């Protein structure tokens with residue numbers, strides 16, 4: 706009796722469905738298309754030349770104050786790399802111009818940066834601060850880095 710009552714409450718079975726028919730394939734969206742659209746030119750691999758593509762044909766003398774240490778810096782390497790090659794360790798952490806652990810003072814000379822946006826404000830740049838991890842010598846330099854240490858040259 707109990708089972709019969711439950712069976713009475715079950716829904717009616719569905720009528721038979723029509724046979725499935727295949728849908729036409731959807732076209733690929735343009736960004737997933739295996740062949741590029743002729744209207745969209747291919748993207749260049751690099752939109753800007755690398756900022757570190759300067760030739761290594763110049764070398765500049767760098768003096769580190771207040772120790773009066775000296776090293777030569779090529780125009781294709783950062784001051785940090787050049788100093789390390791000469792056995793001078795400048796303070797560093799990120800080495801990409803963002804953390805500011807290497808912040809120092811440019812006493813004399815001119816530099817350029819390997820990165821487009823080094824972590825210095827324009828007023829800090831005007832006051833003579835520099836980031837040696839991404840700074841490249843453009844002339845003989847005098848930099849003030851009291852935290853510099855002597856290490857084995859590399």
Ligand code: FES
Pocket residue numbers: 796797798799800801802803804805806807808824836837838839
């Ligand atoms: S080491 Fe981080 S900004 Fe120079």
